[in-house]
Amino acid sequence: METTLDSLLLGFSVAFRPDVLWYAFLGCLVGTLVGMLPGIGPLAGISILLPITFGLDATKAIVMLAGIYYGSQYGGSTTSILLRIPGEAASVMTCIDGNAMARKGRAGPALCIAAVGSFIAGTFGVIMLTVIAPPLAVVALRFGPPEYTALLVLGLIFLAYMSTGSLVRTLLMAALGLLFGTVGIDVMTGHFRYSFDIPELGDGLGIVPVAVGLFGLGEILATPSRQVAGPVHRPRLRELWPSRQEWRQARMPIARGSLLGFLIGIIPGSAHIISSFLSYAVERRVSAHPEEFGKGAVAGVAGPESANNAASTGAFVPMLALGIPTGPVTAVLIAALLIHGIPPGPTLVADHPNVFWGFVASMYVGNLMLLALNLPLVGLFVNLLRIPYAYLYPLIIMFCVIGVYEVNHSIVDVWIMLIMGVVGYALKKFKFDPAPLVLGLVIAPIFEMSLRQSLIMSDGGWLIFVQRPIALALLVVSAALLALSALSFLSARRDWRARLAEEAADS
Amino acid sequence: MDRRCFVVGSAASAAALSLSPSWAQEAYPSRPVTFVNPFPPGGAVDVVARPLAAVLEPIVKQPVVIETKAGAAGQVGAQYAANARPDGYTLLMHITSISGFAEVDKLFGRAPKFTRADFIPVARFIADPMLIVVNDQQPYKTLKEFVDDAKKRPNGIVMSSSGLYGALHLPMALFNKAAGIELRHLPTAGGGPALTALLGNNSQVLCSSIAAASGQLKAGKLRALASFGGRRAPALPDVPTLKELGYDVEFYLWVGLFAPKGTPDAMIAAWREFSRKAAAAEAFKKAMGNVGQDVAYLDQPEFKAFWDADAQRVEAAVQAIGRVQG
Numbered sequence: 001m002e003t004t005l006d007s008l009l010l011g012f013s014v015a016f017r018p019d020v021l022w023y024a025f026l027g028c029l030v031g032t033l034v035g036m037l038p039g040i041g042p043l044a045g046i047s048i049l050l051p052i053t054f055g056l057d058a059t060k061a062i063v064m065l066a067g068i069y070y071g072s073q074y075g076g077s078t079t080s081i082l083l084r085i086p087g088e089a090a091s092v093m094t095c096i097d098g099n100a101m102a103r104k105g106r107a108g109p110a111l112c113i114a115a116v117g118s119f120i121a122g123t124f125g126v127i128m129l130t131v132i133a134p135p136l137a138v139v140a141l142r143f144g145p146p147e148y149t150a151l152l153v154l155g156l157i158f159l160a161y162m163s164t165g166s167l168v169r170t171l172l173m174a175a176l177g178l179l180f181g182t183v184g185i186d187v188m189t190g191h192f193r194y195s196f197d198i199p200e201l202g203d204g205l206g207i208v209p210v211a212v213g214l215f216g217l218g219e220i221l222a223t224p225s226r227q228v229a230g231p232v233h234r235p236r237l238r239e240l241w242p243s244r245q246e247w248r249q250a251r252m253p254i255a256r257g258s259l260l261g262f263l264i265g266i267i268p269g270s271a272h273i274i275s276s277f278l279s280y281a282v283e284r285r286v287s288a289h290p291e292e293f294g295k296g297a298v299a300g301v302a303g304p305e306s307a308n309n310a311a312s313t314g315a316f317v318p319m320l321a322l323g324i325p326t327g328p329v330t331a332v333l334i335a336a337l338l339i340h341g342i343p344p345g346p347t348l349v350a351d352h353p354n355v356f357w358g359f360v361a362s363m364y365v366g367n368l369m370l371l372a373l374n375l376p377l378v379g380l381f382v383n384l385l386r387i388p389y390a391y392l393y394p395l396i397i398m399f400c401v402i403g404v405y406e407v408n409h410s411i412v413d414v415w416i417m418l419i420m421g422v423v424g425y426a427l428k429k430f431k432f433d434p435a436p437l438v439l440g441l442v443i444a445p446i447f448e449m450s451l452r453q454s455l456i457m458s459d460g461g462w463l464i465f466v467q468r469p470i471a472l473a474l475l476v477v478s479a480a481l482l483a484l485s486a487l488s489f490l491s492a493r494r495d496w497r498a499r500l501a502e503e504a505a506d507s
Numbered sequence: 508m509d510r511r512c513f514v515v516g517s518a519a520s521a522a523a524l525s526l527s528p529s530w531a532q533e534a535y536p537s538r539p540v541t542f543v544n545p546f547p548p549g550g551a552v553d554v555v556a557r558p559l560a561a562v563l564e565p566i567v568k569q570p571v572v573i574e575t576k577a578g579a580a581g582q583v584g585a586q587y588a589a590n591a592r593p594d595g596y597t598l599l600m601h602i603t604s605i606s607g608f609a610e611v612d613k614l615f616g617r618a619p620k621f622t623r624a625d626f627i628p629v630a631r632f633i634a635d636p637m638l639i640v641v642n643d644q645q646p647y648k649t650l651k652e653f654v655d656d657a658k659k660r661p662n663g664i665v666m667s668s669s670g671l672y673g674a675l676h677l678p679m680a681l682f683n684k685a686a687g688i689e690l691r692h693l694p695t696a697g698g699g700p701a702l703t704a705l706l707g708n709n710s711q712v713l714c715s716s717i718a719a720a721s722g723q724l725k726a727g728k729l730r731a732l733a734s735f736g737g738r739r740a741p742a743l744p745d746v747p748t749l750k751e752l753g754y755d756v757e758f759y760l761w762v763g764l765f766a767p768k769g770t771p772d773a774m775i776a777a778w779r780e781f782s783r784k785a786a787a788a789e790a791f792k793k794a795m796g797n798v799g800q801d802v803a804y805l806d807q808p809e810f811k812a813f814w815d816a817d818a819q820r821v822e823a824a825v826q827a828i829g830r831v832q833g
Contacts, residue, residue: 043548046548047547047548047549047575050548050549050553050557051557051573054557054558054561141703141706141707142707143707144704144707144709145704145709185579185580187670187671187694187695187696188671188694188831189671189830189831190611190615190671190672190830190831191615199578199579199582199583199586199620200578200579200583202578202579202582202583203578203579268700268703268707269700269703318703322706323722323723324699324702324703324706325699325703328547331547331549331550331697331699332547332548332549333549334549334699335548335549335550335553335554336549338554338718338797338798338799339554339557339558339794339797339798340797341796341797343718343721343722343725343799344722345721345722345723345725345726345728346722346723346726346728347722347725347726348722408575408576408577408578409574409575409576410576410578410583449695449696453693453694453695453709456665456691456692456693457665457691457693457709457710459662459691
């Protein structure tokens with residue numbers, strides 16, 4: 001412990017050097033911006049700035065690039081809340097309740113809660129990273145394909161908690177999402193599926209174009225067909241800050257989101273995307289008022305926003321402690337280290353304590369910076385809503401197109417987004433909720449791959465899922481959840497969902 | 508490619524439209540040149556192309572723009588370059604796997620989207636021999652122990668790879684064929700996940716580049732049993748080559764520069780000269796050293812001969828894997 005403290009002091013001595021501090025700030029600023037711009041996610045932001053870091057030393061480079069990554073998780077909430085446009089995949093869930101809060105005139109509090117939740121989760125993640133990174137990383141390695149499969153089974157069960165509407169509609173959307181998720185090259189056999197001879201479709205439908213299209217464009221397309229010339233809500237300063245009751249409602253979701261997000265974040269692979277989805281479902285499951293979700297529940301913003309920030313920090317655990325990438329973003333960061341002549345690996349901490357501890361310390365500072373950066377901006381951002389739609393929305397469409405194109409330089413992605421925009425419009429008209437569709441799209445490729453990988457590992461034996469303790473535990477939780485639902489069904493007690501569906505049918 | 512480059516690039520293509528009749532009279536190149544990178548940022552091509560572009564710019568006296576066109580394991584970018592105007596302003600950097608796509612398409616009865624004939628090789632910059640590595644939970648200390656055990660239980664040992672017919676799959680398939688062993692193949696979504704699977708003992712063996720494995724080798728988490736090089740790698744003098752061990756298998760993860768078919772000879776000659784100077788630059792050697800690579804520059808004639816031989820290896824590997832029933 002004492003050595004950790006010493007090392008951390010060394011780290012802060014690096015992190016507080018004015019030049020390092022400057023690059024941390026730059027990273028956080030760019031991260032906030034790329035998180036905000038629809039379509040441009042952290043990966044695009046880091047890729048854009050990677051060449052600039054070649055002239056820097058390794059510490060500054062990694063501090064800045066990492067700042068972009070966790071900074072973007074802060075920024076992602078802004079457009080989700082104000083405009084219902086997910087800045088990147090992890091903010092999809094924030095669109096639902098965050099935007100509902102904004103419509104109730106609580107945009108300021110929603111942004112504040114997102115920023116504070118992100119700060120708490122980010123700092124919690126860094127503390128965990130400081131204290132228990134190496135042993136945790138070894139556990140993360142045991143998370144192989146069977147464990148992934150079990151986790152995603154749990155995710156599929158949580159799907160039922162995703163949406164406000166009836167279960168049938170939710171499952172219909174989820175099934176559509178799962179179907180979309182099968183587009184692309186079958187990694188096991190090399191066949192192209194539903195690709196229509198378009199090579200870009202070989203990688204499947206991207207989550208960002210689909211999410212931006214369904215939520216953002218769909219929303220914008222639906223705007224002209226309803227009364228929009230309502231009174232402009234001019235927020236007063238007092239209304240920017242959450243009320244005491246809202247803080248109380250946010251407290252536990254932030255705590256749960258931080259823990260859940262961090263745990264999911266350390267798993268190597270692309271599990272971090274589902275952290276915000278899972279957090280939303282968990283909050284709804286444990287909430288005393290599940291019917292409020294979708295109509296502006298504070299927990300529906302606080303939980304997922306904390307979870308995605310903690311997950312982005314958690315992703316650094318296997319990267320720094322073991323030198324393995326947990327996803328595309330950490331893969332670029334590892335390449336950045338490599339380019340500076342620092343081979344990431346289990347010996348990174350011992351060989352380059354300056355880089356490692358400087359980096360960790362800079363994340364403490366970076367999270368503070370982000371809070372300082374984001375809270376004062378809340379007032380400014382809320383004013384965005386005062387811009388008349390006629391000017392704001394064309395601008396947003398432009399940003400969406402540029403952002404989505406920028407990720408892969410693929411015009412196919414832009415078409416996917418535009419088509420999904422039309423689909424999103426239709427779904428809105430027929431009152432289908434797109435969130436389960438996005439989750440289905442996220443889960444399908446990972447689920448399919450990990451299931452088939454597991455069966456390759458076991459040579460076709462399904463017992464592999466119960467022989468491995470982590471997988472077994474996750475499956476037991478899934479079974480218990482199903483049993484609980486069945487029980488309430490048997491006892492003929494109608495739950496909130498049935499009531500909601502009935503209300504909807506009546507109205 | 509960054510936004511700035513995007514703007515430059517668009518401006519350049521706009522300029523191309525207006526200027527194209529007159530380029531022949533001007534010194535080449537008279538405007539920025541685009542290198543297509545068919546892999547994600549930070550990937551195998553990016554780490555070579557970025558430092559290369561930096562040393563090329565003062566030589567070429569024009570900006571060299573890296574344009575990322577990632578997708579379908581390098582296929583999207585290669586196809587994009589194959590269909591680009593052969594005006595000497597769009598070039599492609601690609602790796603070993605460029606030779607395999609047409610062969611895979613043939614295997615599936617698909618019309619190939621491009622073949623090797625669509626590209627003119629210009630220069631090769633690096634060639635990293637692959638390694639056979641096992642994780643520290645395996646008992647094998649030598650390749651012989653591994654092969655003996657694999658023979659005892661065919662299809663019992665799991666090998667991970669970056670994906671079916673991918674750069675980490677092909678060499679292992681060649682080795683399996685040469686050694687007469689059968690391993691169970693666990694495809695993953697890339698080099699990183701393949702390494703993660705090995706470290707977590709979800710697979711037991713992997714064919715990896717030296718650069719990707721070096722950190723883990725140093726920490727003792729992985730052991731290298733053999734290399735696919737023609738001679739021992741300077742960084743790993745204790746690791747025998749497969750040739751030494753009696754297997755006639757060679758495989759490199761190389762990165763080369765290509766021009767689309769139809770690019771005028773004078774421009775190819777210009778790029779051969781630029782490449783030769785850039786490969787000799789100290790800054791480039793240092794940058795390659797940082798990512799664990801030695802500059803292994805080949806000029807066009809040698810590169811072409813090397814590529815022809817290499818393509819035969821790749822095609823043989825694709826055929827050895829065959830069509831996977833799933």
